[in-house]
Amino acid sequence: MNLLQRARRRFELAAALDDASWSTGGNTYFGMGRPVGGEERSSAWDFEAAVRFAYKRNGPVFALMMVRQLVFAEARFQFRQIRNGRPGSLFGTTALDLLEKPWAGGTTGDLLSRMIQDADLNGNGFVTNYNPGRLKRMRPDWTIIVTGSQEEPHLAGDAIDGELIGYGYAPQGNWDNPVFLLPDQVAHFAPIPDPEFHFRGMSWLTPVVREITADSAATTHKLKFFEQGGTPQLVVSLDASVTPEAFAKFKAAMDAAHHGVDSAYKTLYLGGGADVTVAGKDLHQMDFKVTQGAGESRLAAAAGVPPSIVGFTEGLGGSSLNAGNYTAARRRFADATMRPLWRNAAGSLASIIDVPDGSELWYDDRDISFLQEDRKDAAEIQGIQSRTIRSLVDAGYEPASVVAAVEAEDFALLKHSGLYSVQLQKPGATDGAPPAPATTEEP
Known part of the structure; x- marks a missing residue:
């Protein structure tokens, strides 16, 4: 298969x-x-x-x-x-x-x-x-x-x-x-x-x-x-003598006057026998x-x-x-x-x-x-890299290989030109050859 x-x-x-x-x-x-x-x-x-x-x-x-x-x-x-x-x-x-x-x-x-x-x-x-x-x-x-x-x-x-x-x-x-x-x-x-x-x-x-x-x-x-009025939760207790019918009417009247956000913060009026306790937070x-x-x-x-x-x-x-x-x-x-x-x-x-x-x-x-502030850090890194490139080129490495080596962070890519900076030669030297011996003219 x-x-x-x-x-x-x-x-x-x-x-x-x-x-x-x-x-x-x-x-x-x-x-x-x-x-x-x-x-x-x-x-x-x-x-x-x-x-x-x-x-x-x-x-x-x-x-x-x-x-x-x-x-x-x-x-x-x-x-x-x-x-x-x-x-x-x-x-x-x-x-x-x-x-x-x-x-x-x-x-x-x-x-x-x-x-x-x-x-x-x-x-x-x-x-x-x-x-x-x-x-x-x-x-x-x-x-x-x-x-x-x-x-x-x-x-x-x-x-x-x-x-x-x-x-x-x-x-x-x-x-x-x-x-x-x-x-x-x-x-x-x-x-x-x-x-x-x-x-x-x-x-x-x-x-x-x-x-x-x-x-x-x-x-x-x-x-x-x-939605419920933005007021503290209330527990309303009534006297035991209040009949279920009277309690239902009282509840309906209180809900109509105080339920909902449109009735928030209205003054609460209660008749005799009603006791109010604040519940909750x-x-x-x-x-x-x-x-x-x-x-x-x-x-x-x-x-x-x-x-x-x-x-x-x-x-x-x-x-x-x-x-x-x-x-x-x-x-x-x-x-x-x-x-x-x-x-x-x-x-x-x-x-x-x-x-x-x-x-x-x-x-x-x-x-x-969003990352533009990181460009400042990138510019600083490029500044360091450019100085590194300048130093390596001055040391005689081929410019193309220097750029490739710095970008890849791999110095094994460097290739030397065989030429050195003039500061490494004796005064008067050319093409890496030793200077000619000095001569003395007859008077």
């Missing part, structure tokens, strides 16, 4: 899987997340639940994802030369046209926005070149990762010889008419690996689902506080700002975005916004979050475009406004 036949067989098994699932907290879970046969679903929770209950209804999650997306989508792609295993200069070819115009009306920014959205919500972003000359984003919840094994087919990807065979794609989740794609037809962007799987990624939202639920509950609590007493702010910071930590960058409460106090501290936060976000994401995206997309020999697909961040 050849590779394609094995792929088709594994895909047929994947399409026939039992979709037994259960839902809780607005999320849908599929068994243990590992269907029979070893096929890996793109995520163990429902994609639409993540979109509707996290991205579209939770302000902090939306803000974090938007910051990540806006910066991530600013990058461009170039090829980068590889010399003796070290990176060299950037260059472009017509092969990059597919990334610059991925679909009708689309740009590199649109492509990157889709990839980071899917990776944030699902842990996996899929893009295919199935249609020649165009790219297509594959919804992660309609995609499965198909793995296989020769020695132990029942274990598939978990076997010692387990390998990635391809991807199954079923628009609208219609597994009666799926499409099978080989690995070189799909760019799989999974920046956070799922420890339980070999090929599947994990969303950064997964570990903080409870924080999202708590933040949503806090927002609901705040809303209800104002207002937002100030429960320190609502600190409670909600701590949850936002935990979400920011999971997203890899400093609170001061996204504008969360705990990032806007004290010295957080001092120039030095903000610069450090911005650099941490760029160096520890964005650049690893760009590097992973470049490696993923390299599988579906033609990369020239002796080079790799790489990102170009030189025109990103």
Whole structure:
């Protein structure tokens, strides 16, 4: 059985899987997340639940994802030369046209926005070149990762010889008419690996689902506080002699006069026999700002975005916004979050475009406004490099080899011209020859 036949067989098994699932907290879970046969679903929770209950209804999650997306989508792609295993200069070819115009009306920014959205919500972003000359984003919840094994087919990807065979794609989740794609037809962007799987990624939202639920509950609590009048909760007790009918009338009259935000702060008048006790705490007493702010910071930590960058409460106090501290936060976000994401995206997309020999697909961040302050550091580095180049050229090394060696940080690329600086020669010496002996003229 050849590779394609094995792929088709594994895909047929994947399409026939039992979709037994259960839902809780607005999320849908599929068994243990590992269907029979070893096929890996793109995520163990429902994609639409993540979109509707996290991205579209939770302000902090939306803000974090938007910051990540806006910066991530600013990058461009170039090829980068590889010399003796070290990176060299950037260059472009017509092969990059597919990334610059991925679909009708689309740009590199649109492509990157889709990839980071899917990776944030699902842990996996899929893009295919199935249609020649165009790219297509594959919804992660309609995609499965198909793995296989020769020695132990029942274990598939978990076997010692387990390998990635391809991807199954079923628009609208219609597994009666799926499409099978080989690995070189799909760019799989999974920046956070799922420890339980070999090929599947994990969303950064997964570990903080409870924080999202708590933040949503806090927002609901705040809303209800104002909807119910914005006044302290009251317990009204009446004398035991009051009949049920009289109590019902009293309750209806009190609700009509004091229920709802439009009746907030109205003076409360009670007749004889009624006793009022304040119950519960207002937002100030429960320190609502600190409670909600701590949850936002935990979400920011999971997203890899400093609170001061996204504008969360705990990032806007004290010295957080001092120039030095903000610069450090911005650099941490760029160096520890964005650049690893760009590097992973470049490696993923390299599988579906033609990369020239002796080079790799790489990102170009030189025109990103968010990183412009880094250009000062780059200029200082270039100044040091230029002085190094001058010193090496003065020492007799060939200029072209000096530039290549400094760019690659590999002095093994240096080539000497055989000529030395005049300061290394004796006075009067030429072409490296010893000076002629002095002569004495006869008087």
